[in-house]
Amino acid sequence: MDSLPPEPVATGLARDLDAWADHLRLGRNLSEHTRRAYAGDLVDLATWAATRGVSAWGQVDHRLLRAWLADLHRRGAERTTMARRATAARVFFAWSHADGRIASDPGSALQAPRASRTLPPTLDRGAVEALFDHLEARVAAAEDDAERALARRDLAIIEVLYSAGLRVAELCGLDATGIDEARGLLRVRGKGDKDRSTPLGEPARRALDAWLADRHRLAGPDAGAAVFVGARGSRIDPRVVRRVVHDALDAVPDAPSLGPHGLRHAMATHLLEGGADLRAVQEILGHASLGTTQIYTHVTNERLRDAFRQAHPRA
Template sequence: MTPLPLGLREPLEGFLRHLALGRGRSEHTVRAYEGDLASMLQSAQRDGALELVDIDLATLRRWLGRQSEAKLARATLARRTAAVRSFMAWAVREGMIEVDPSLRLASPKRQSALPDVLHQEQTRRLLDGLAQAAGHGDPVAVRDWALAELLYATGIRVSELVGLDIDDADLHARTVRVLGKGNKQRTVPFGAPAANAVVRWLGARSALVTQDSGSALFLGRRGGRLGQRQARETVDAALKSLGDTAASGPHALRHTAATHLLDGGADLRSVQELLGHSSLATTQLYTHVSVERLRSSYLQAHPRA
């Protein structure tokens, strides 16, 4: 990859610092923005741009056309276009450019694919299976049961789960204090099954504790804080063992928790607060999931469907 000229590299670095320090974005999010914006700036450089002021709407359209020719998914194109719009809007506010060339840039709409969720019976089998495995006393099995129960009970993200410390879980009040996106903190309730699993895990946790454990609630096999990859692999394996679902990864339990809450009558605003969504539009996706589940049940059960 050709190095960017100073007139393009410095604004990019400034925007990434703004995301990390000014907006509190995670390291993962900042890296994603860097990759998306670098693709646009490299394309602009190929067209002769040396500074941001050299980038106009035609430059951006050529970049987007090249992305389309590379057969990138529509969701990827939409994400990259959104990143460019954020970058250009910031550059205008910072006085680097006078006119935002991305304002008239159209991008493909994302496909509205509904997330895979578990039915209540599948969720019961999943958690019962993990509880049964934990009954043999293996501390890792106890941990896996507790983390799955907590993910489903609260709907928190896997990044939020692995970031929990012991003091973040109030077992008396059955709440957990979560640090979400943008360093926003929220308190999420959970039920008795999750509380029982966490209590069992806290009793088994000492078997994995090392000098690297610190105050982390969930630990890996070597005693350090459990990583996102380990948590994903754990949930993936448990979901695959069901044999009758396409759902995968910890986010499936987040989707499932949200859908079951709405199926049970929870209002949309409450679910938004529990999930830590900044926009209600994000939470509204789960209303479509619930409608689809209702439609499926109707078609199977109604004699004149």
């Protein structure tokens, strides 16, 4: 059972939240991050409603939910936060109604401001080349086997993140059994425990092979089948991967400060700029909705407009 955030909630409003958390985990198979966010959203609603005399979910109506969102706006909540909280409320009340816990569903018509879609910062192709030149130079300059193993690991991490478009959790969870050398594929477990295969480019395959040849220099007894390990010898931590990416990009002049997800953005953008099919990019990234992938078309269109404005004599 997922534990809820330790905030005071009226007993009548807290009663169904643990059961709902189990429903999110077992019935909807949502990620732990999403479950915790939704749980926090409902705790916020319950705490807010309790201060207005509400003691049971059956007392909540559509007008009260709209007032809650309006109060969130007054408190300075971002549009993305308000949109997620509205979604959490809709999911909760739909489940409560379907389960017979409340007589009607007050969230069925609840709407929130549409979350604004900002273009994610990304790397251009020149910055990507400079990034890998820097990492390969680190390998060449290593003064001993241990330093070389770390440099090869970092190069392989960034090659795999960029080549396969992995999320940081997918990279950290990658096991040796997930490498299909014959077909040049990685098999990873993504959001919602969904498995997918994603292609691995030739430079990434070479970098991964070189790292695996040196992996024994870092791997300890707790490493298991983990492909990437940390300095202490166990499966690498996402915080270490983020630091590796930030440090490498800091060495590239004029490169934006990005984490691992920035490499995923860059990979998707460059695929589309190269003419890749949007559906194929969706499959590679493991997006459940094509709409999530379509944000990258905005990135490439923005670059086309920039190029037009800079180069066209009548722009």
